[in-house]
Structures are given as structure tokens and as C-alpha cells.
Amino acid sequence: MSLNVGVIGTGMIGQDHIRRLTRVLSGVTVVAVNDMDQARAQAAAPAGAKVHPTPDALVADPDVQAVVICSWGPAHEEQLLACIAAGKPVFCEKPMVTSEAAALRIIEAEVAFGRRLVQVGFMRRFDADYRRLKAVIDTGTLGAPLMYYSKHRNASVPEGLYTSDMPLNDTLVHDADISRWLLSDEVTGVEVRVPRRSSRGKDLRDPVLVLLHMASGALVDVEISVNIGYGYDIRGEVSCEAGVAALPNRPAAVVTDAHGIRQAIPEDWRERFIEAYDQEFREWIVAAGQGTATGPSAWDGYAATLVADAALRAVDSGRLEAVGMIAKPALYS
Ligand SMILES: NC(=O)c1ccc[n+]([C@@H]2O[C@H](COP(=O)([O-])OP(=O)(O)OC[C@H]3O[C@@H](n4cnc5c(N)ncnc54)[C@H](O)[C@@H]3O)[C@@H](O)[C@H]2O)c1
Structure with a gap:
């Protein structure tokens, strides 16, 4: 069974991760993308993937089982909190967030949810x-x-x-x-x-x-x-x-x-780090398929x-x- 993933942020690393999720790794399908630059999202979307107008619409999409966040650091908090509220496993590129207060809000939300959902991109x-x-x-x-x-x-x-x-x-x-x-x-x-x-x-x-x-x-x-x-x-x-x-x-x-x-x-x-990114996602796909996360955590994101x-x-x-x-x-x- 394939894990259906939505990617937010289709810039440099977003495009590289879409490439590995569609052309290198198995057990995963990119079914949706979003970028504040709609044209960039359109160009990066793999065949058959939806292009959502907002990150919230992507996270709410019932076809999206797990999310990959590759937007800029200051946007990560809101997008992570949306994923946690929806109970969806989420891979977030570093930096997890850009302030201590924001990191504590992520930890608080995940602890309240009661299961690890967040993996931070420390490849x-x-x-x-x-x-x-x-x-x-x-x-x-x-x-x-x-x-x-x-x-x-x-x-x-x-x-x-x-x-x-x-x-x-x-x-x-x-x-x-x-x-x-x-x-x-x-x-x-x-x-x-x-x-x-x-x-x-x-x-x-x-x-x-x-x-x-x-x-x-x-x-x-x-x-x-x-x-x-x-x-x-x-x-x-x-x-x-x-x-x-x-x-x-x-x-x-x-x-x-x-x-x-x-x-x-x-x-x-x-x-x-081409092989490290591949391995990072291999392990993420397994954990996300089980509804959780096992790699670098929100705690590690907070510490950094x-x-x-x-x-x-x-x-x-x-x-x-x-x-x-x-x-x-x-x-x-
Ligand atoms: N792990 C690593 O080694 C590594 C390497 C490079 C970049 N990164 C991280 O990945 C993230 C993206 O970096 P990049 O180099 O791809 O940057 P980029 O500027 O090439 O791409 C970022 C994309 O996110 C989009 N975006 C920004 N805010 C958004 C929002 N609120 N909603 C939707 N789309 C939004 C932008 O339009 C842009 O297309 C950064 O946090 C960066 O630090 C990690």
C-alpha cells in the first residue's frame, strides 16, 4: 500500500524531495502540492497531483495521509500546528521553527495529541x-x-x-x-x-x-x-x-x-547528502504509514x-x- 503525501513549499528542496518521493523511493505517492507561488506549485506537481490554493486546504484534503513541509522557516509553525490538529504525520524541513516560543507551542500541541507526529529534517x-x-x-x-x-x-x-x-x-x-x-x-x-x-x-x-x-x-x-x-x-x-x-x-x-x-x-x-535524504525519507515513510514519526523529533527541533x-x-x-x-x-x- 502506498502512503499518499502532500508537499507544502515547492522551491529548491521541495522539488528535490518531490523527485525522490516520485522517482527514487517506493511505497509513497505525491498526491498534492501547495506553494504561495501558484505557478511554481503547478510546475512542480507530479502528474495527477492536485495543486491546493493554501497549506490548510492541502492538510485538510482527505486524500493526503501525511505532509512534507518545505516552505520557509517562519511559515513552519502554522503548517505544523495544522498537521498536528489533523492528526497527520508530518516531515518538516529545518529549522523546525524560528523561536523558542513557537517550538514550545509545537511540543505542547504534540504532547496534547498524545503521539509523535513530527519529524524534523536533520538528515x-x-x-x-x-x-x-x-x-x-x-x-x-x-x-x-x-x-x-x-x-x-x-x-x-x-x-x-x-x-x-x-x-x-x-x-x-x-x-x-x-x-x-x-x-x-x-x-x-x-x-x-x-x-x-x-x-x-x-x-x-x-x-x-x-x-x-x-x-x-x-x-x-x-x-x-x-x-x-x-x-x-x-x-x-x-x-x-x-x-x-x-x-x-x-x-x-x-x-x-x-x-x-x-x-x-x-x-x-x-x-x-543525496543518500542521507533518501534514507531519511525511507524511514519516515515507514513510520508515517503507521501514523507516527520516529526520526529527529519536535524535542530535537526545540533544542536546535x-x-x-x-x-x-x-x-x-x-x-x-x-x-x-x-x-x-x-x-x-
Ligand atoms: N535539510 C537541509 O539540508 C536543507 C537544505 C536546504 C533547505 N532546507 C530548508 O528547507 C526550507 C526551504 O528551503 P529552500 O532552499 O527550498 O527555499 P526556496 O526559497 O527555494 O523554497 C521555499 C518555497 O516555499 C514557498 N513558501 C514559503 N512560505 C510559504 C507559505 N507560507 N506557504 C506556501 N508556500 C510557501 C516559497 O514560495 C518557495 O517556493 C527552509 O526551511 C530551508 O532552511 C533544508
């Missing part, structure tokens, strides 16, 4: 390299993790689409989430240091250096450079008591020519939002800003 947790890295740390053979170095480098970001703090309020959530997951730890404080600004970064505060203080005492050092030009380069290295575990360089053909010996670097996130909020405060204050979480509801334990 790194589904990447084979990150899974192998976590498996090594979890065996404990290297001892306790002490420091984690996370490098998040984008070739470029589209001009005019983001505010100057995009590296902190949009990008950092990935590093915050993967740090919590890899180290099985929580972030308790955030510091931010800003080096000289890259001339390639235009109006963005880019690059930034973020230090996450973890509850265990471990420290996470995050470099975010979103206009580094040469490619999409994601690295991670965990320094433990008795050794170091790192993500491998991405496998690619080794080219030898007059310029030297080299390997290609992924152009963007679609190429680097708090880190982004603290980073924004830290960039202004120049100090260590505390991250204070509410008690974890049983639904997320």
Missing part, C-alpha cells in the same frame, strides 16, 4: 558516515568524547534570500543537532566569535566560529562559512580520551594530471532552536549565553 543523522562515526563513539572504546570539531562550509548562498545572521539562525541548527546526537549530550551554553568578514559574504555575518558547551563538559567548536566558493565541505572529528574518530573524506575518483593529485568536492548539500537563539544573543553580548531547556516530556524519552 545528517541518516548519513552512513555520521552513523559509522556515532557507532564508534557509542562503543566507548575511545573513552569519553572531550571535543568535537564541526566544519560547515557552503560554496555560496543565494543573495538577498537571508538576513545577515543566516549562518546562526538557519545553518547552525544542523551542527547543534548533530553534536547533541553524536555525543548523546545536551547544549548548555553558546559562545560566538566573529573573525574578519569574508568579502564573498556580501551582507552576511560570515564566517562565524561557535563554541557549544555541553552538559558533560565536552566542548564543540563549529566553523560556519557559507560563501567559501570551492564547494560544499562538511567535516567532523571527535576527540576522545583515548583516540580520535573522524568523518572520512568523501569517496570520489582520484584524478592525477598536470595540476596534481586530487578528488572532487560536492557542489552543494543535494550532492553531499534554543541553540540558534542563544547564538544570536551571544553574538550581541560577546559572552557565554546559557541554554535552558524545559523538563523533557515523556513523549520524547
